[in-house]
Amino acid sequence: MKQASLENKIVWFLYPLPLLCLLTLWYFYTLDSKEHQFIFSSPAQVWQTFLRLTYSGELLRNAAVTVFEASIGFILGTISGAALGLSLWASRIVARLSKPYIVAAGAIPIFALAPIIIVWFGIGIVSKVALAFIATFVVAIGQAYQGAVTVEPKYLRLMQVFGATKMQTFRTVIVPSSLIWVINAMKLNIGLALLGAFIGEFISAEQGLGKMIVSASGTYDMATVYVGVVALVVISLLLTSLVDLSERRLLRWKR
Amino acid sequence: MVTEIADALSVAALSFAYVKEHKRQSIISDLNLNVRQGELISILGASGCGKTTLLNLIAGLIEPQGGAITISGSKKGQAVGYIFQEDALLPWRTVGSNLRLAAELRHELQDSIEADLQEYLKSFHLTADIVKKYPGELSGGMRQRVSIIQSLLFKPELILLDEPFSALDFYTKLRLESEFYSLIKKQNKAAILVTHDIDEAIAISDRVLIMDRAGKFSNEFIVDLKEREPEDVRGTTEFATYFHQIWSALKSNIAFEGI
Ligand SMILES: Nc1ncnc2c1ncn2[C@@H]1O[C@H](COP(=O)(O)OP(=O)(O)OP(=O)(O)O)[C@@H](O)[C@H]1O
Numbered sequence: 001m002k003q004a005s006l007e008n009k010i011v012w013f014l015y016p017l018p019l020l021c022l023l024t025l026w027y028f029y030t031l032d033s034k035e036h037q038f039i040f041s042s043p044a045q046v047w048q049t050f051l052r053l054t055y056s057g058e059l060l061r062n063a064a065v066t067v068f069e070a071s072i073g074f075i076l077g078t079i080s081g082a083a084l085g086l087s088l089w090a091s092r093i094v095a096r097l098s099k100p101y102i103v104a105a106g107a108i109p110i111f112a113l114a115p116i117i118i119v120w121f122g123i124g125i126v127s128k129v130a131l132a133f134i135a136t137f138v139v140a141i142g143q144a145y146q147g148a149v150t151v152e153p154k155y156l157r158l159m160q161v162f163g164a165t166k167m168q169t170f171r172t173v174i175v176p177s178s179l180i181w182v183i184n185a186m187k188l189n190i191g192l193a194l195l196g197a198f199i200g201e202f203i204s205a206e207q208g209l210g211k212m213i214v215s216a217s218g219t220y221d222m223a224t225v226y227v228g229v230v231a232l233v234v235i236s237l238l239l240t241s242l243v244d245l246s247e248r249r250l251l252r253w254k255r
Numbered sequence: 256m257v258t259e260i261a262d263a264l265s266v267a268a269l270s271f272a273y274v275k276e277h278k279r280q281s282i283i284s285d286l287n288l289n290v291r292q293g294e295l296i297s298i299l300g301a302s303g304c305g306k307t308t309l310l311n312l313i314a315g316l317i318e319p320q321g322g323a324i325t326i327s328g329s330k331k332g333q334a335v336g337y338i339f340q341e342d343a344l345l346p347w348r349t350v351g352s353n354l355r356l357a358a359e360l361r362h363e364l365q366d367s368i369e370a371d372l373q374e375y376l377k378s379f380h381l382t383a384d385i386v387k388k389y390p391g392e393l394s395g396g397m398r399q400r401v402s403i404i405q406s407l408l409f410k411p412e413l414i415l416l417d418e419p420f421s422a423l424d425f426y427t428k429l430r431l432e433s434e435f436y437s438l439i440k441k442q443n444k445a446a447i448l449v450t451h452d453i454d455e456a457i458a459i460s461d462r463v464l465i466m467d468r469a470g471k472f473s474n475e476f477i478v479d480l481k482e483r484e485p486e487d488v489r490g491t492t493e494f495a496t497y498f499h500q501i502w503s504a505l506k507s508n509i510a511f512e513g514i
């Protein structure tokens with residue numbers, strides 16, 4: 001008990017250390033060299049750009065657009081994918097028929113789909129939501145189905161002994177026991193949803209962090225690029241901790 | 256005066272084989288069994304001889320290749336309680352919610368089982384606050400007791416038990432055996448107990464059957480004891496006689512396997 005808390009303290013204390021080392025290295029490397037600053041910017045420049053973009057509202061607006069696109073795609077894709085994946089449990093034949101299609105869909109890189117989706121849905125927000133949706137949907141189906149078919153047989157036997165209907169078995173055993181898999185899909189999907197939205201913006205968009213980064217890199221404004229990248233990282237971490245929170249609520253029985 | 260006691264279970268000419276890659280492994284062959292209402296029987300037999308398979312067949316979890324299973328007049332698969340060799344409590348549900356599962360699936364009012372639930376918890380020496388815990392927070396013996404209560408609340412006519420008391424310490428085991436025996440007698444149910452424990456089989460059953468490697472019953476012992484309290488019965492000479500008979504029959508069955 002005491003050992004663990006001491007270990008926690010040490011870990012928490014050491015967490016910022018690698019980051020500080022990196023920042024220091026970066027600071028001295030770019031300190032007196034215009035050439036290095038051109039390619040790597042510098043901590044001071046990035047900080048100033050961050051403040052400027054924050055005050056102008058540009059950063060928040062772009063971040064909000066990206067988060068909005070990714071979240072809507074994530075929610076729609078994960079929920080519908082999980083629902084479909086779980087219900088594939090009901091029919092072995094349908095599951096077997098759809099398997100090669102799901103695998104094939106999962107094998108298409110989202111980058112390859114992006115131009116098509118943008119042609120279909122335009123350069124506005126809808127095409128980015130669609131990309132985030134597609135990226136998350138496939139993973140959610142796969143994980144949920146895997147969860148549904150790997151249910152422990154003894155629970156199914158219990159339901160059979162109690163004379164449960166297929167629908168009752170689905171609700172009382174399949175769904176709850178697959179929850180771990182669905183949550184796992186959620187974890188993977190946060191990154192994929194952001195990637196989907198980002199790629200859409202990167203290729204063609206009017207706003208969003210992807211758009212901000214492309215425009216800035218076009219003019220070698222590395223400071224803005226770095227601000228955009230860090231913003232993406234922060235968003236991803238925040239969304240991940242949101243999923244962790246819901247995981248702890250949903251899987252309370254696991255302690 | 257003649258009283259007709261109905262058969263709670265009748266199994267006739269039952270046969271079952273596992274088929275794997277065109278190889279048939281016969282497990283149960285031409286097996287007959289009748290269990291009367293209010294009767295508790297035990298099945299002893301070497302590991303792997305087919306005891307669990309037989310219970311699975313009776314519960315309707317697997318289909319026999321031949322023979323018939325009739326459960327108190329109705330078709331099989333109905334009103335059979337089954338306590339598995341390994342408990343199957345749903346880990347994401349609390350103990351209380353697991354206990355109310357059968358009623359929930361039958362759309363019965365939860366209030367209707369509440370009195371029984373409390374009563375059973377007491378009989379099996381579990382405290383009332385256990386209902387708020389999750390199965391993962393219980394010991395193996397507690398989980399097994401919860402499984403038994405879960406089955407009883409399903410109100411089956413026939414109860415199948417696959418080594419239910421094997422994970423318990425000796426004293427708890429004696430107490431539960433005694434509780435279980437008097438419960439079956441009081442409610443006039445039928446029960447089939449699979450066990451490896453000869454003492455247990457004698458102490459709480461009306462009949463002990465020995466299953467051989469061919470998947471048939473090779474011996475049958477009618478257990479007629481004057482004393483039934485498991486705590487006391489084990490010391491009697493009657494008990495020792497039964498033990499001796501059953502053990503010699505069982506030995507000849509296990510021996511040729513050459514373990
Ligand atoms: N699903 C299965 N597929 C193929 N063979 C099986 C299967 N389940 C059991 N068997 C075989 O059937 C035989 C009987 O198994 P069963 O579980 O009924 O034995 P048991 O008498 O209950 O043994 P134990 O006392 O160890 O629980 C064993 O030889 C086992 O290998």
Ligand SMILES: [Mg+2]
Binds near residue numbers: 308340417
């Ligand atoms: Mg067994």
